[in-house]
Amino acid sequence: MTMPIDDKSVRDRLLKLKRELEDLSEISQEARATVTLDQQSVGRLSRMDALQGQAMAQASERQRRVTIQRIEAALKRLEEGDYGVCVECGEEIAEKRLEADLAAAFCIRCAS
Known part of the structure; x- marks a missing residue:
């Protein structure tokens, strides 16, 4: 039996991760700029x-x-009540898999 998903906690963690990635993207903007060949x-x-x-x-x-x-996509599934359900087969995604990857869209069987 799986434990119910704490939507607020998952949403907060997903949003925090998204913000961190966006911040990294902004910080690395200069490194991605065109290299001048002087x-x-x-x-x-x-x-x-x-x-x-x-x-x-x-x-x-x-x-x-x-x-x-x-x-x-995970935030959208969370809003629609489909978070934690495999988008391929419709089975529940294992709790440990979701802990390892909050944005997992597939159960382990469908992901492999």
């Missing part, structure tokens, strides 16, 4: 390092955006 002030290796850093920051941002979308 050969007079920066050597070739430094430019390569800057381009690699930019690519890594952009990849991190893409992952943050995906996570934010998952959080928003």
Whole structure:
């Protein structure tokens, strides 16, 4: 038997996580900016390092955006009363799975 979901607690935790990700996104904005290739002030290796850093920051941002979308979908399921139910098979998602990933949309069987 599963314990009832505390909607307010889950919503608060999801919103907090979303805010943290949005804050990280704002902080890393400069790292994702276009790298200027000024050969007079920066050597070739430094430019390569800057381009690699930019690519890594952009990849991190893409992952943050995906996570934010998952959080928003979880908040919508929470509003609609479908939170904790697998969107694929309709079975309950295990409590431990939801603890590990508040935005989980699939039960372990459907996720694998």
